[in-house]
Amino acid sequence: MSATIVTMPLDRAGLRRLKAPALTLILTAFAAMVVGSIFGPAQALNYANINIYGHLPVASYYQGLTIHGVLNGLVFTTFFNTGVLFYFPARELNMRVNTGWIWLAIVVMLFGLALSLTATLSNHATVLYTFYPPLQAVWSFYVGLALVVVGSLMVAAETIRQRLAWKRANPGRITPLVSYMSVVTWILWGLTTIGIVAELVFWLIPWSLGMLKGVDPLLALTLFWFTGHAIVYFWVLPAYISWYALLPREAGGRLVSDTLGRISFLLFLLFSVEVGLHHEAVAPGIAMGWKMEQMVFTFFIVAPSLLTAFTVAASLETAGHARGGRGWIGWLTALPWDDPSVAGQVLAMLTFILGGATGILLASMPNDALVHNTAFIPGHFHVTVGTATALTFIAMSYWLIPHLTGKRLYGRKIALVSVWLWAIGMMGIGVGLMWQGLYGTPRRDWISGIAHDPYVHVVPMAITGIAGVILLAALICFLIVTLGTLFSAAASPSEVPEIPFANAPIDETSRWVRLTDRLGPWTLVAFVLIAAVYGPLLGILIAHQIPVGANTAY
Ligand code: HAS
Ligand code: HEM
Ligand code: CU
Numbered sequence: 001m002s003a004t005i006v007t008m009p010l011d012r013a014g015l016r017r018l019k020a021p022a023l024t025l026i027l028t029a030f031a032a033m034v035v036g037s038i039f040g041p042a043q044a045l046n047y048a049n050i051n052i053y054g055h056l057p058v059a060s061y062y063q064g065l066t067i068h069g070v071l072n073g074l075v076f077t078t079f080f081n082t083g084v085l086f087y088f089p090a091r092e093l094n095m096r097v098n099t100g101w102i103w104l105a106i107v108v109m110l111f112g113l114a115l116s117l118t119a120t121l122s123n124h125a126t127v128l129y130t131f132y133p134p135l136q137a138v139w140s141f142y143v144g145l146a147l148v149v150v151g152s153l154m155v156a157a158e159t160i161r162q163r164l165a166w167k168r169a170n171p172g173r174i175t176p177l178v179s180y181m182s183v184v185t186w187i188l189w190g191l192t193t194i195g196i197v198a199e200l201v202f203w204l205i206p207w208s209l210g211m212l213k214g215v216d217p218l219l220a221l222t223l224f225w226f227t228g229h230a231i232v233y234f235w236v237l238p239a240y241i242s243w244y245a246l247l248p249r250e251a252g253g254r255l256v257s258d259t260l261g262r263i264s265f266l267l268f269l270l271f272s273v274e275v276g277l278h279h280e281a282v283a284p285g286i287a288m289g290w291k292m293e294q295m296v297f298t299f300f301i302v303a304p305s306l307l308t309a310f311t312v313a314a315s316l317e318t319a320g321h322a323r324g325g326r327g328w329i330g331w332l333t334a335l336p337w338d339d340p341s342v343a344g345q346v347l348a349m350l351t352f353i354l355g356g357a358t359g360i361l362l363a364s365m366p367n368d369a370l371v372h373n374t375a376f377i378p379g380h381f382h383v384t385v386g387t388a389t390a391l392t393f394i395a396m397s398y399w400l401i402p403h404l405t406g407k408r409l410y411g412r413k414i415a416l417v418s419v420w421l422w423a424i425g426m427m428g429i430g431v432g433l434m435w436q437g438l439y440g441t442p443r444r445d446w447i448s449g450i451a452h453d454p455y456v457h458v459v460p461m462a463i464t465g466i467a468g469v470i471l472l473a474a475l476i477c478f479l480i481v482t483l484g485t486l487f488s489a490a491a492s493p494s495e496v497p498e499i500p501f502a503n504a505p506i507d508e509t510s511r512w513v514r515l516t517d518r519l520g521p522w523t524l525v526a527f528v529l530i531a532a533v534y535g536p537l538l539g540i541l542i543a544h545q546i547p548v549g550a551n552t553a554y
Contacts, residue, residue, distance in 0.1 A: 018090055021102045023404040025083030028110070029076045030397065030482060033390065036071025037475055039064040044429060044468020047375060047436060048461045051448035059123045061446035067120055069129030073385065074145065075113060077235045080393050082109070082152045084238050084400075085186060086159050089179035091499055093166045098158055105154035112147025115140040128444065130224060131204070133215040134551040139208040146200045149193050156186035174506050174517050177258055178245045184265040185237040187523050191273055191530060192234060195226025207550070214547030218285050222541055225276035226534060233272045233301075235385050237265070239392035243312045243345060249502030250399070251335050251342050253319025258504040260311045262516040264304035270526050271301045274533040281368045290537050291365065297533070298363040305356055312349065315502075340412060344395025344419030348387045351427050355384035358434065373444075376437025383430035391422050394478055399497045401485055408491040410484030418477035421470050428467025435460035 042052050042064060058064040082105075090097045118140065119125035125137035163175060163183050175183070199220055206212045244261045248254050255261065277294035280286060320331025337343050358380040362368050371377065402409050409415060433443075441447065441455040507513050516522075 014096055017099045018087065018097055019404045021099060021106055022083045022087035023401075024106055025079050025109075026397070026400065026404070027486075028113070029079035029083065029393075032071040032079065032113075033076040034475065034479060036068050036076065037471070039068040040072075041468035041472040043068065044432075044464050044471070046446060046448040047433065047441070048465025048468070049448045049456065050465060051446075053446075053449065060126065061449065062128065062444075063120070063123050063126045065444065066126050066128050070116065070120055070145075072390075073129050073235075075148065076393075077385075077389065078148055078152050079109065079113075081185070081189075081234065081238050082155050084241075084396075085182045086155050088241070088499065089159050089162060089182045092176050092178045092501060093162060095162055095166060097162065101158055102155060105151040105158075107151075108154065109148050109151030112144040112149075112151060114144070115147065116142075116144030119144065130228070132224070133204070133207070133217050133220045134548045136208060136550040139205060142200050142204045142208055146197065146205070149197060153190060153193065156189060159183060159186055174508050174513055177255075177261060177503055177506070178241060178501065180262060180517070181237070181241045181245065181265050183519060184269050185234065185241070187519065187526075188230065188237070188269050188272055189234050191269075191523075191526060192227050192230035194530075195223045195276070196228075199223035199227075212547070214549040216541070216545040216547055218283065219538075219541045219545055221280060221283060222276070222286070222538065225279040226273065226538075227276070228279060229276045230272040232381075232385065233268050235389045237268065239345075239348065239388050240264075240308055242392055242396055243308065243349065244315070245502055246396075246500045247312070247342065247345050247502070248315040248319060249500040250339065250345075251316055251319035252322050253315055253317075253502075255311075255502050255504040256314045256318060257311055258506050259510070259513055259516075260307055262513065264307040264311070266516050266522060267304040267307075268301070269522060270529060271297055273526075273530045275301055276534075277537075278363055278365075278368065281365045282372050286537070293533065295363060295365055299360075302356075302360055302363070309349075309353075309356075316346070338416065340409075340415035340419055341395045341398040343416060344398070344422070345392050347419055347423035348391035348395065351383050351391070351423050351430070352388035354427070354430055355380060355382075355387060358430075359384065371437050373442060374437035375433040375441045375443050377443050379430050379433030379435075379437055382426050382433070386426040386429065387423065391419065391426065394422065395419055397482065399500070401482060402491070403497045403499065405486065406490050406493075406496050407485050407488050408495050409481070410488050411481045414477050415481045418474050418481060421474035421477060425467045425471035425474055428463050428470060432460045432462075432464030432467055436464065 039056070039058075042056060043061075045052055046061065053061055053064070056064060058067070086097065086102060116125065119138045120141065125131075125141035127135040127137045127141070131137060131142075160183055163179055166179070167173070167175070174180075203212065203215045203220060203223075207215050244255055275294050275298040277286065277291050278298045281291055281295075316335060317331045320334040323334040323336070325331035325334025332346075335342060335346060337346075358376075362371070362377075362380060398409055398415050401407075436455065436457060437443070439455065439457050439460070441457070447455055
C-alpha cells in the first residue's frame with residue numbers, strides 16, 4: 001500500500017478522485033440524519049402527550065426510537081467524521097491518498113449500514129442504539145454495526161499512515177494543525193472502539209447466532225459505556241476542528257493559539273475513555289470506588305472543552321474586532337451573521353454552553369442519581385450532539401458541499417433560516433425535556449400511549465412539542481438547500497469555496513509543541529491509563545459473569 005503514496009501536489013484529476021469519496025461519505029451521513037430525524041418530532045410530540053404513532057410506518061414507538069438513535073447517533077456521525085477526517089488532512093498535507101483503499105473502506109461501511117438498517121427497518125432489531133442485553137437483535141444488526149466501525153478504522157489507518165509519510169518527507173517539522181487534530185481524533189476512535197468491538201465480537205454476535213446461551217448484562221453495559229462516553233468526543237471533535245481551524249477564517253479573524261488547540265486535543269486523547277462509568281452511576285454490582293475514580297476523571301475531561309471555549313471565543317473576538325465590533329458584546333454582533341455557515345457554528349457554540357453545563361452537573365453522582373433515566377438525559381444530549389455536533393456539521397455543509405461538488409450554495413436565506421430554527425428547536429428540546437425530567441418523567445417512554453398519563457406538566461410539555469415542530473421545519477429547510485445545491489448547475493471555479501484553513505503560526509522551536517507532536521508515545525500513555533482504570537474492573541466482571549438468555553426483541 002505504501003507504494004501508492006506519492007508526496008506531491010494534487011492535480012485536478014487527483015483532486016476529483018479525492019473529493020468523490022469524501023462527498024459519498026458526507027451525503028450518506030446527511031441522508032441517515034434526515035431519515036433518523038424524521039422520528040424526532042414524533043418523539044417530541046410524544047413528550048407533549050400527543051400520539052401520532054398510528055400514522056407512522058413503524059411497528060412501535062421503540063422501533064422508531066431505535067431508528068432515530070442508530071441513524072443519528074451512530075451512522076450520521078461516523079460517516080460524516082470519516083469523510084472530513086480523511087479529506088481535510090489529505091488536503092492540508094497535500095498528499096495523494098490511496099483512494100482505492102478508501103473506496104474499499106466505504107464499501108465495507110455501506111454494506112454494514114445496509115445490514116443493520118435492514119434489520120432495524122424490518123423490526124428485527126428494536127433494541128435501541130445502546131442494544132443492552134437481554135434485548136436481542138438479529139445477528140445482521142450487530143455484524144452491520146461492526147462493519148461500519150471496521151470501515152471507519154480502515155480510513156483511520158490510511159490517514160495515520162499519510163501523516164507518517166509526511167513526517168518522513170519533512171523531518172523535524174511539526175504536523176500542521178488540522179492534520180494533527182484529525183490524527184488524534186482517529187487514534188482516540190481506535191482506542192474508544194475497543195469496548196464495543198469486544199462486546200460485539202466476543203458476546204453479542206456469538207449470542208445472536210446461538211453460539212452462546214446468554215450474556216451478562218452488567219458486563220455488556222460496561223463494555224458499551226467504555227466506548228459510549230468517548231464516542232461523544234468522537235462526535236464532537238470534528239466540530240472542534242472546524243471551530244479552531246476553519247471558522248476563525250470564515251468569520252474574518254485568526255486562531256489566537258495553535259498550541260492551545262494541540263494541548264486540548266492531547267488531553268482528549270489521554271482522558272476521554274476512562275470516564276464511561278458515569279453512565280452507570282446507579283448500576284448495582286459495581287463498587288462505589290470504581291465509580292468515584294471515573295467521576296474524578298470526568299471532571300478532568302471538562303478541561304479541554306473549557307480550553308476550547310476560551311480559545312475559540314478569543315479567536316472570534318479577533319474576527320469581530322477586525323470587522324469593527326467594539327466593547328463587551330460588539331465583537332459578537334459584528335460577526336458575519338448573514339453567512340449561514342458562520343451563524344450556524346456560533347449558534348451551535350452558544351447552545352452547547354447549556355449542554356456542557358448540564359454535563360458538568362450530571363458528572364457529579366448525587367445529581368445524576370436524581371435524573372438518571374429521566375427525560376433530563378435526552379434534554380442534555382440534544383444540546384450537545386444535536387447542536388455542537390449536528391448543527392456544526394449542517395453549518396459546515398453549507399460551504400463543504402459546494403466545495404466538494406463545484407456548485408453554488410442554493411437558497412442562502414433558507415440556509416440561514418435553517419440554522420436559526422435548528423438552534424431554537426434544539427434549545428427548546430433541551431429545556432423542555434430537562435424540565436420534564438426534573439419532574440420525574442422517564443426517558444424512552446411512550447407516555448402518549450399510556451391511558452392515564454401520570455406525567456402531565458403543561459409548560460415543559462408544550463415547549464418540547466413546539467420545539468419538535470420547529471425542528472421539523474429546520475430539517476425541511478436543510479433538505480431544500482442541500483437538494484437545491486446538488487441539483488443546480490456547476491458554478492464557475494472562482495465561485496466555489498476553498499477549505500478555509502485558518503492556521504496560526506506554529507512555534508516549531510517550542511519544546512512543548514514538539515512534545516505534543518510525539519503521538520506514538522502519547523498513544524501508549526493513553527492506552528496504559530485506560531488499561532489501569534478499566535483493566536481490573538473488566539477483569540472482575542469477566543471472571544464473575546452471570547449470563548442471561550435472550551429476551552428477543554422481535
Ligand atoms: Fe454528556 C450522558 C456528562 C459532554 C452526549 N451525554 C450523555 C448522553 C449522551 C451525551 C448522548 O456525567 C446519554 C447517553 C445515553 O443514551 O444514556 N457530558 C458529560 C460531561 C460532558 C459531556 C461532563 N455529552 C457531552 C457531549 C456529548 C454528550 C460533548 C455529545 C456530543 N453526559 C454526562 C453524564 C451523562 C451524560 C454524566 C450520564 C447521564 C445519565 O445518568 O445517564 C463534558 O464533556 C462537557 C464539557 C463542555 C463544556 C462546554 C464548553 C463550551 C464550548 C462552546 C463555547 C462557546 C463559545 C461561544 C466560544 C464545558 C466549547 C462564544 C460566545 C460567547 C458569548 C462567550
Ligand atoms: C432521543 C427529539 C434530532 C440523537 C430523542 C428523544 C426526543 C428526540 C424527544 C427522546 C426520546 C425518548 O427518550 O423516548 C429529536 C428531534 C430532533 C432530533 C425533535 C430533530 C430533528 C437528533 C439528532 C441526533 C439525535 C440530530 C444526533 C445527531 C438522539 C439520540 C436519542 C434521541 C441518540 C436517544 C435514543 C434512545 O434513548 O435510545 N430525540 N431528536 N436526535 N435523539 Fe433525538
Ligand atoms: Cu458520558
